[in-house]
Amino acid sequence: MDELLKASIDEAGYPNKPVLSDISIEVHNSERVMVVGSSGSGKTTLLLSVTGVIPHLLGGIVRGYSRIAGVNPLDIKGFRLIPKFTGFVLQDPDKQVAMPTPLDEVAFTLENLGWSEGEAYKRALQYLKRFGLDGYELRWVEDLSGGQKRRLTLAASLVHEPILLFLDEPTASIDPWGLADIRNFIRGLGEKGVVIIEHKARYFLDLVDRVIALSNGRIAGVWDRGDIDESVLKRVRELGADVGEYVFRERIRDAGEIVLEAQGLKVGYKGGFALSVEDFYVRRGEVVALVGPNGGGKTTLLKTLAGIIKPFEGEIRTKGTRFYMPQHPDYMFLFNSVGREVEEVKKATGVDITSLGPEFSWVSRVLDRSPYKLSHGQRRWLAFGIAMGYNASLYLLDEPTTGMDVRLYSSLGRLLERISSRAGVVVATHDIRVIAEYTDRVYMVSDGKAWEADREYVVRLLDKAWRG
Amino acid sequence: MLSGSSIRPGEARPVSVSAMFLYAIWITILGVATGDPEKLAVTTILTGIPGLILGYKRYGILVPLIGLALIGSFINMVVLYNVGNPVFNLGPLVVREEAWRRTLGLSFRIITLAGAGLLFASTINPRDAVKTLESELGMPRGFAFALAFALRLLPLIYRDLLEVLAVRRMRGYRRVPISPGDYKSIIMPILSISIERGLWVGIAAELRGLSIRPKRRFKPRFKRMDALLVVLAVIQTLAVIGFLGL
Amino acid sequence: MVIALEAREKLATRTYTGVDYALLGVSGIIAAIIFYAAWYVWDAFSVLGPLGRPLSVGLWFTGSMIAATLIKKPGAAFLGETLGAIIEAILPTRGGFWNIVYGVLQGGFAELGYRLLGYRRWDIIAGALAGALAGIGELLASLLYYREIFEALSDVGREITETGAVSPSLVLVYWLIANMISGAIYGAVASGAVKSVGR
CATH class of the missing domain: 3.40.50.300 (P-loop containing nucleotide triphosphate hydrolases)
Structure with a gap:
């Protein structure tokens, strides 16, 4: 399957509160697509719309078309199928990790997909090791540092070898070293398709094949591989998003006692x-x-x-x-x-x-x-x-x-x-x-x-x- | 670190999780099935006391506080049923047979039930308990998910609690809650944060296939030492149904 | 991103989704913590004798109102109280596994309260009603557990009643009224608290 995600959303949102209109997005094999925009631009709503979360879990409305590996998640039957071939990493590990221990968290994905207990644990242990969490399998998740929790969510999103991955602001609660882990993770995804929702565009600019900018729930710009350079940052910044840039300020202040x-x-x-x-x-x-x-x-x-x-x-x-x-x-x-x-x-x-x-x-x-x-x-x-x-x-x-x-x-x-x-x-x-x-x-x-x-x-x- | 945990739930323990769970439930039923002090003395000795001893090692103050319940039951019985032959004197108070028998019955039940629960809690860690409830004892997947997530939240909420108490101190409010208002103001921020987490965890769980999760039911993996629990359960059952002539 | 919890109520289905189960988990652990703390409140109030009951017993019913006010679906009051009780038993408290019986009965009667209102109201009035009814569930479980206190109600104990200082039937009536008042108050408070934080 070449086309992993193809969606065109005419309108999506909550009753009396439309958030998105006229959005289309496509992701092919081994393509990395970054969706950027300020908070409130509709980035997360886009993720929740194309995956069917808005109509099925949140009581909202999505009008339009969406296919994930040919399956229609806007239909309840399709919505239940997509976990088989998609993986998700959300903003804050504390709002994603559901199980008390890392082992159970990673095995949870596999158990849902029908793996036997023994096979699920075996694979989960492999992935915990791969993400540097060996020795932590049966600790309370709360004993892990922020960076380790982030790696745990990465392991849990990849353990069933999905073909499409969604990362929703993976940098939100992470230090620069954790960010490096995420960048390495994305580099190592090979054939998989990736959708990164991120306002700090700067951190992934060199890794993505396409950038889609959102503003007020509409598409404000699309750039493909050849066109992606620093000018994208300027444009995204104009849309009101924090692209992750900083200005070093010399500070000479009179400090007191x-x-x-x-x-x-x-x-x-x-x-x-x-x-x-x-x-x-x-x-x-x-x-x-x-x-x-x-x-x-x-x-x-x-x-x-x-x-x-x-x-x-x-x-x-x-x-x-x-x-x-x-x-x-x-x-x-x-x-x-x-x-x-x-x-x-x-x-x-x-x-x-x-x-x-x-x-x-x-x-x-x-x-x-x-x-x-x-x-x-x-x-x-x-x-x-x-x-x-x-x-x-x-x-x-x-x-x-x-x-x-x-x-x-x-x-x-x-x-x-x-x-x-x-x-x-x-x-x-x-x-x-x-x-x-x-x-x-x-x-x-x-x-x-x-x-x-x-x-x-x-x-x-x-x-x-x-x-x- | 979760004590005594293993990749497969319960592997690190001499008795299986399911057997321990069923044992605790069965003894609880026995403890309520009868009120005879003689019969309950057997469950008290075989389950209650060992449970309290193990429980005291792990949970401390919880166990001595059971004493309050025993004193309470004594007072109740003396007020309600102080009739029959005198048994002993407590200062000016003559404690009579009916009150004393009933005190013993209720006290033995309190100890038996508390002991059965503590026996389970001190030998099986919560993670193993939760996993086994779903995989061996047939708890429905959604409810089992809620239970596991609740366990995930526990240490997170403890962290929240420390933050809330720190803020109370900074803002000059008492840290040990006394009034219902104090309790409310501690619980509300924790609840607010937990709800937000819950919403997203729920979405993430659906996106990870919770609703297609197959019913997981393995045969309970009983262990050799479970036989000891069976023997203990049989003795106590015989005692309660009166087979031992008590 | 803040998502509108209110919109969830417009979902056509009353079957539980992952979001409902996660919220059930939230309510379960909060309830279990309240239940756990309630033992200490109970002990502290025990110096007041029988007056301690109405002051504290309702704390043990609040799992229903927390879950129902959060989830707003049939079954939430029952499941929330039961889950809280199961966690309380695992934590553990001195009630042991019998807590679960209390939880099931209290949750079942609280559920009845929401059902009587057609599953259309989830406010503090509904919480108070559910809490009051949960008091009946508590009494049923207590009739078994504290059988020695109530036994004189049956034929076996009738003759004793006549010689005892206080009539056990009076205890029963007081027990029920104290439960229902306490349940109504704590039920209303719990519903109100959840309502004011729920997004």
Whole structure:
């Protein structure tokens, strides 16, 4: 079968809320096709439409035509057949991995397709080994690092040797080293057809045969192998997508007094790994990054600096209060209406979130909504608002750019600027852009150590790491 | 690390998962089938106490708290049934035969049932239990999937919980929940995140063929040591049906 | 990407999809954690004697409302409570495998509540009704488990009743009323909480 995917969607979306119109896409044997566009452009909806998820699982509508290896997934019978020859890797491993152990996760695909228990386990073990997960077969999935979880989803998507693979923003929650794994994975797919949904076009530009750009649910451009060069990035950027580029900014700022200082620190979890930090400090007025591979201990160090985990050895001296912001904004909400949150912050701190500035003016319009029902961006912003209300002298942020689009990202810059004018900021991140554009100093966290490194050197190191 | 796990569920244990599961269920049924303290003494000695000992090693505080239930049953019986010949004195209180017999009956049942459950939980890890429920004991695939995914979520939710508690501390709220409002504010963010995960995991599972998953039913792989469980079960059954003259 | 959970309700089919089973898993583990914690709440309230029951027993019924409010399909209340109870038994708690009997009966009666409303309402009223009915299921399982407390209701114990300090039939009535009140309150709270986070 030469044509692995052929779809032309006249219209797709939810009742009263069309998302896509007039889209066509084709993928042939050994072809890699990348679909790019900003968040909200309809990239993920495209994936969910051509595979039949929208009509069969989400109560939406797809008008049009779709064939995957000749099978029609818009028909329920066809929808049930496509798992046999397609593989899927979704954005966030925590939203994909369903089984408690890596072995069962990989075997799950095979068991569904009718493999016997013995054969399924045998093949699953082979694939776990191939993806560097031997020794982890029967650990809890939660014991794996972010990069390992990502490799687990790759193994599980490939174990039944599908002929067509869908990757939905595989870079979303991954560090540059994990990105290199994904790039190697794509290179090794041979005859298989691949559809990559990705806004950071830059990371896969050299690997794909066709780029399809979406904007507002329509096709805004198609480029084939010969036409794919840096100009594609420019065009995609104009559509409002973050293509993954960064600008290195020299930063010369007047930093104030030291708000946190630690020497001879040993941190870690009981019975787990330990990380030693010889010397660490943050001054008021600067943004300091903690950078390193997933599982290297960035978050543990961040939480230790925040005072949530006690260090094994050494002492942390602080001036003023500290405020830790988790990766996911939902953790920050304690009440079931935005109004209650605003009130409680006012009661605790005297600060009114709605008057924090233009970025927060929308808050007063949604006071009666549940914070959990806001858009991702609004939730992120409300969480920032709450944090800012507390007026700490040190803010510690865990991966603040996860799931942010360009617009949010650029206002994050302004926000960091504002916060750091009065406080010190520590950011745990693997986002090259944040390091290059918004931070003043960098600590590398890797191989059981954390040390201060030259910022420009780190940026170059990370930018080289993802190429693999 | 899951303790005692093996590629094939239960392989690392001397008894099979299915046998252990059936044993725990059977003893539970026996424990409810009778109220005679003499009969329940047999299940208490053969299953209850060993279960509590193993359980205490693994789960600690859970086991001593069973004592509260025993005290509760004693109080209930004294209030409701303190009639008949005196058995013993507890300070000024004369404990009479009916109350005492009933206390013993209920207490032995509580210990037997708790022990049977703890015996299972301390010998079989949850992953093996879940796999076996589907593959050997015929649990429907969708329900088995839900159960396995629930198990996947458990450590993830623990991580969420630590984050939520950290934020509560930062925001100056008590970390040990007391009021229903505290509980709600801890559960809601965790629920919100879990629902989002659930939606996508559900989509991913369908795209990976959950709905064409064949019914997986193998013959239970019994092991030689299972015979010991059978012998124990037979003794306790005979005791409960009165064959042993108790 | 945020997907519209509301649109799922427009799906013509009431058979369960992978999404429903995954949501069942979510509700099952949350319920199991609540059930697990409820034992400690129960013990803490036991100092209040019989008053402890209405304050805590309803926590054990909430698996139904969480699942039903999330999935909004027939059977969800029953499956959610049962799954929560199975996980609780595996975790384990001191109730052992008998938890599953409680779960099945409580879930079955809660399901009846949603059924009485024609499977059209999934709000806090429905949650309260389902929770109150689940209290009957709890009582049925308790009639077996705590047989020694209730036995005087049968002929065997009639003569004892006359000499006992408190009548066991009074215990039965109180037990049921406490269950239903507690179930209604916790059922409403659980439904409301899920409603306000559900996307």
